[in-house]
Amino acid sequence: MASAELQGKYQKLAQEYSKLRAQNQVLKKGVVDEQANSAALKEQLKMKDQSLRKLQQEMDSLTFRNLQLAKRVELLQDELALSEPRGKKNKKSGESSSQLSQEQKSVFDEDLQKKIEENERLHIQFFEADEQHKHVEAELRSRLATLEMEAAQHQAVVDGLTRKYMETIEKLQNDKAKLEVKSQTLEKEAKECRLRTEECQLQLKNLHEDLSSRLEESLSIISEKVPFNDTKYSQYNALNVPVHNRRHQLKMRDIAGQALAFVQDLVKGLLNFHTYTEQRIQIFPVDSAIDTISPLNQKFSQYLHENASYVRPLEEGMLHLFESITEDTVTVLETTVKLKTFSEHLTSYICFLRKILPYQLKSLEEECEASLCTSALRARNLELSQDMKKMTAVFEKLQTYIGLLALPSTEPDGLLRTNYSSVLTHVGAALHGFHDVMKDISKHYSQKATIEHELPTATQKLITTNDCILSSVVALTNGAGKIASFFSNNVDYFVASLSYGPKTASGFISPLSAECMLQYKKKAAAYMKALRKPLLESVPYEEALANRRVLLSSTESREGLAQQVQQSLEKISKLEQEKEHWMLEAQLAKIKLEKENQRTADKLKSTSSGQAVGVAQEGATVVTAAGQEDASAKAVPVPVHSTSLAPDVESREDLIRNHYMARIVELTSQLQLADSKSVHFYAECRALSKRLALAEKSKEALAEEMKVASQNNSRLQDELTTTKRSYEDQLSMMSDHLCSMNETLSKQREEIDTLKMSSKGNSKKNKSR
Helix, strand or coil: CHHHHHHHHHHHHHHHHHHHHHHHHHHHHHHHHHHHHHHHHHHHHHHHHHHHHHHHHHHHHHHHHHHHHHHHHHHHHHHHHHHHHHHHHCCCCCHHHHHHHHHHHHHHHHHHHHHHHHHHHHHHHHHHHHHHHHHHHHHHHHHHHHHHHHHHHHHHHHHHHHHHHHHHHHHHHHHHHHHHHHHHHHHHHHHHHHHHHHHHHHHHHHHHHHHHHHHHHHHHHHHHHCCCCCCCCHHHHCCCCCCCCHHHHHHHHHHHHHHHHHHHHHHHHHHHHHHHHHHHHHHCCCCCCCCCCCHHHHHHHHHHCCCHHHHHHHHHHHHHHHHHCCCCCCCCCCCCCHHHHHHHHHHHHHHHHHHHHHHHHHHHHHHHCCCCCCHHHHHHHHHHHHHHHHHHHHHHHHHHHHHHHHHHHCCCCCCCHHHHHHHHHHHHHHHHHHHHHHHHHHHHHHHHHHHHHCCCCCCHHHHHHHHHHHHHHHHHHHHHHHHHHHHHHHHHHHHHHCCCCCCCCCCCCCHHHHHHHHHHHHHHHHHHHHHHCCCCCCCCHHHHHHCHHHHHHHHHHHHHHHHHHHHHHHHHHHHHHHHHHHHHHHHHHHHHHHHHHHHHHHHHHHCCHHHHHHHHHHHHHHHHHHHCCCCCCCCCCCCCCCCCHHHHHHHHHHHHHHHHHHHHHHHHHHHHHHHHHHHHHHHHHHHHHHHHHHHHHHHHHHHHHHHHHHHHHHHHHHHHHHHHHHHHHHHHHHHHHHHHHHHHHHHHHHHHHHHHHHHHHHHHHHHHC
């Protein structure tokens, strides 16, 4: 490791040195070029000075010539002045002399005119040459100043680079000395590495032997114990229950609760916005209480009146999503099935926005066409029209991305796992766009409300409605800003939590596998909860098997006895009721008998034989009344005697009553005995039939178990062959890995040798430098 670091540091230093050297060469070349340019400019300056001197000499000669010409002109003018009086005096001279003087005058005039023109041209040339010279001199002086400044800057840069170059040379020399020391230490380390490699080879041999023995042992264990490896294939691994992360679930529930609160505020703001917009349509531009509003606004108001049926489901869908995230579930996109419901509610609300958008735009156009609409109000209405279009577009964009996030819970191939983070990022951008649109709407609507309040026809109802709409728009803006910042703050956590799932796998394969995993998680939780209960003392297995049939028969007999006891209790209650009834009847009959006996006794004392017949008839009636006391008894004829009638009647009644009572007791006992025997036989028959059904079921179950056992035996044999093949492949892969390790060790040796050679070569190069 130290040699590699040293080599990398040396390469970096060499690269920096080469860069500095190249920069030095470039700067030297630039300085030379600037020096050449300055020399050329100096030459040009000399040439310009020479030309300037020539022009100055020419100018001096021309001025001298001009002075001469001026003196000559003055002389000629003097001569002309002298010649004029002479001409006056000598008017009488001859024609020849006048003609000669006239020719000379014309010649002089022409010569003078030519000299004047030449003088004027020379003055112009001199002035132009002087101006051009001054301009060129100023340009050259400015250029010379800039070149001197650039030369000074370049010289400063060159000085700095030379200073830096010297510092780098000193630094490289120090590094060279350090590298020499490190090369010596690396040589020592190389020797130690050789010794370590020999030790590693020995350890590698021991490890190979140990791993081969462990592999054989693991193969034997796997062939005997492991039926199959469920983590090898992602389809099976997705069904494994991941480790329960309670902190993650609580965090997701907290985030879902915050999102629910934000959505509730947003829903409240949307409801207020649509409701107050409906109220505004009813009062502006035409008040419905005074005049009829347009059919367009009537239809628009009718649609706005239905806003609650589209906005309320958003809150309900978010509430269901929040309730689905509990501490016991696993919250990923594949398990959040309620997100699809929220997406559907959002889609219905977007359909509502699309439906009302044309009416809203036409309503704003109708306001613009009103007579009191000013140009500023018309401009605000046009801006609001554009804002409403942007608001609908932003909601459509948001619904598209939320629909994409809901796809993994319904369609396994609807959204790739690699696109989750980009979709979440786009959702955050859409929320920020919604916030920006709501800020624009709030700004433009506040300006529109201010302008409308200044109108002469503005009523208090319109002002109040505009204030309500503006407050709802401000609430929507604040809610959109909160939810956008909330999502931006948590988008990193959303992206990081997508990997939460089964170990050593990319995640859940499909919503079905996620649902199965949640069912397995519930079963596992119930199983762990059951394991926590204290175990009761149980009957030994062999004893339980021996007593199984006895227990089944006892349960059946117990059920039969319970039914028999119930029937007996019902019969006893009926008999008790009958007993009370007959006791009352017997008391009444006894009272009647005492009265009749008293009457008969009184009649016997007063009458004789005739009365005896009446008494016999009375006794017969009494006998028949006593016979009616028993429902199963028949009337028995009683012979009438004239003497001792009352004692015979009483004895007969007692005999009849005793006979029937004994008969009733005998019949009831026989009836009870027959009922108990029938119930016992019924219970035994029912128990035998149930035993027979249980025996049939156990026979069928044993047959099924035999089939399953045979299938498992064949499957295990197949899996044994496949596992043997797979572990043979793994053994070959391990041998290949060991060979590759040997190759890497040999490569490390070669790298150490090359490092030594390169360090020696670098030391030689440094010495030569």
